[in-house]
Amino acid sequence: MSDIIFEVKDVHYSYLGKFPALCGVEMTIRSGEKIAVIGANGTGKSTLLQLLDGLIFPDHGHVTAFGERLLENSQNDEKSAHRFRRRVGLVFQNADIQLFCPSVKEDIAFGPLQFGVAEEEVNRRILEVAKALDIQHLLDRVPHQLSIGEKRRVAIASVLAIDPDVYLFDEPTAGLDPLTVRHIIDFIVTASQRGKTIITATHDLHIIGEIADTVYVFGRNKSIVRGGSSESVLNDRTLLESNNLIHIHRHHHGGREHVHQHLPLEPHD
Amino acid sequence: MSNPLHKRRDFIERSMLSALSFIKEATLSEEYANRKGFLQSLDPRFKTISFLAFLVTAVSLKSAALIGTLYGFCLILAFFSKIPIRKFFARTLLFIPLFSLCIVLPTLFGIVTPGEPVWSFHVSGINGIITRPGLDGAVLFVVRIATSVSLVVLLSLTTRHSELLKVLRLFGVPQIFVLTVSMCYRYLHLFATMVENIFTAVKSRVGVVSQQRHGQKIVAWNIATTWNRTTHMSEEVYMAMLSRGYTGEPRLLSEFNATPKDWLWLLCAIIICSGLFYKGYFL
Structure with a gap:
């Protein structure tokens, strides 16, 4: 179908050829979808995003983006790489990695400049995204002087x-x-709402209801153990508990001690 | 009695932490560059070119009085650029001219620089004579060093490091080189903090190191860990660059904007340098 953006078919990936990170992942992502990829630490969420961004390539299986296979050779070609990268933006987990320029303004400008956008237009975009993310006051700052939250917003601005x-x-x-x-x-x-496709890797279940319609759960076996609507996945206690996404804990409040599971969609008494 | 091993370990610890703190403060603090002063308001390209002209003038003039005039001008600039003069003196006058004085000391004496005696003395059976040409040469050398150092320090204090690096492009330095150096500078702080954290983490677990061999192992382990982390991070940073369209030829923002004030400043700098040259060589 024409509205399919990513097709991931039986993808296997391992680091250094011996540490498996993804084992037989299959998923289809359509235009305008809001997807969340959830799973405990080390289940391959970040690896999947890097594969979707064409930064690493599967050992086995393939990823198709916008109807074309994502291959290392095509990413080495400037024209194909730019065609793809104009359409897909990755916000890295560690903002210090994403912000490699000496100032916030240059970090925001880096992407558009690589795509050959005129400097006047780049300056206009800098102001626009800075306003959208409320970081106008940070534009001349050095990234290492920012707080984690500010860095994260600048990292998003650099992709926006x-x-x-x-x-x-x-x-x-x-x-x-x-x-x-x-x-x-x-x-x-x-x-x-502007029609962008959103794919978020997270284990913060509390935000999923707002940022995703579809959720894929990654298990310890480095593959998808379940995919479905966010409501159905978040209500599946057994699934979430068996994949280390919720825990049972004991705490005090209201003058009494009680034990319960931490579930994102359910308030507890 | 204190244990000498502990003293040695303390010395290493203090030196390491002081070095990291110096790196952070001296190279990464942009406190003065961010102030709203005269030099800070100038375009970095014009500022750098004018300071280069001052430097060439300082090293070309042969009159200590004229170089001293340039030094006075440098102090006036520092004042109007909101640089605390005492701190500026501490940075520029304390060590470097003292070291240059040590270097130039032998040339004061008649045995190295013969000429009209200014002062003679007798110490432990040795007669020493300080000559006029020796003294003049030494004064010229020290004033020249002090002025040159002050100019360079003033330029670096009033200009952000990233802007100074970008000015390199004016002199034909390739963009990839400027980007690489900028990135090194940007990550210096991160790595300094990382080393500090590793050191604190080791200290919190190991506590007091009683054996030197053990301490050496810990330092070696720190170096290896930092190396591993930096290598891993460099790979990730490269991926982040690729992700935003980098294909090997970086394109960077050229955000310098020259104003009439910058041109006026350059004209003033040329007039000052020409005037000093004229006075030094033709009058």
Whole structure:
């Protein structure tokens, strides 16, 4: 079908040829979908995003993007690489990796400049994305002087300036304060409303209801153990518990101690 | 009595932490560059060219008085650029001219530079004579060093490092080189913090190291860990660059904007340098 953006077929990937990261992953992602990839640490979520971004390539199986196979050779060709990268943007988990320029402004400008966007247009985009993410006051700052939340917003701005059709987010809310988490969720929701395809890797189940319609759960076997609507997946206690996504804990409140599971969609008494 | 091994370990620990702190403060602090002063308001290209002209003038002039005039001008610039003068003196006048004085010391004496005696002395049966040409040469050398160092320090204090690096492109330095150096500079802080954290983590687990051999092992392990992490990070940074369209030929923002003020400043710099040259060589 023409609206299919990514098709992942029986993908296997291992680091250094001996540490498996993905084993037989299959998924289809259509234009405008909001997808969440959830799983415990080390289940291959980040690896999948890097595969979808054409940064690494499967040992076995294949990934098709916009109707074309994602191959190392095509990514080495400047024209094909640019054609693909204009349409797909990855926000890395570690913002320090993404922000490699000496100033925030240059980091935001880096992507558009590589695609040959005129400098006047680049400057316009810088101001636009800075306003959208409320980082105008950070433009002349040095990335290492920013807080984690500010870095994350700048990292998103650096991808937003490219204006891709597909956003890949790797743990976008990890380690952030509640207000910054809210800003990022709002950004994702707005991007989705503008017709962008959103794929988010996370284990923060509380945000999934807002940022995803479809959820894929990655298991310890480095493959998808279940895919489905966010509501059906989040209500499957056994699935979430067996994949280390919820835990049972004991705590005090209201003057009494009680034990319960941490579930994102259910309030507890 | 304190244990000498502990003292040695303390010395290594203190040296390491001081070195990291120096790297962070000296190379990464942009406190003065961010102030709203005169030099900070100039286009870095014009500022660098004018300071290069001042430097060439300082090393070409043969009159200590004229170089001293340039030094005075440098101090006026520092004042109007909101650089605390005491701190500026501490950075420029304390060590470097003292070291240059040590280098130039032998040339003061008649045995190295013969000429009209200014002062003679007798120490432990040795007669020493300080000559006029020796003294003039030494003063010229020290003033020249002090002025040159002050100019370079003033330029680096009032300009962001990233902008200084970008000015290199003006002199035909390839963009890839500028980008690489900028990235090294950008990650210096991250790696300095990483080394500090590793050191603190080791200290929290190991506590007091009683054997030197054990301490050496820990330092070697730190070096290896930092190396591994930096290698891994460089691969990830490269992926982040690829992800945003990098294909081997970087294109960077050229955001310098020259204003009439910059041109006026350059004209003033040329007039000052020409005036000093004229006075030094033709009058």
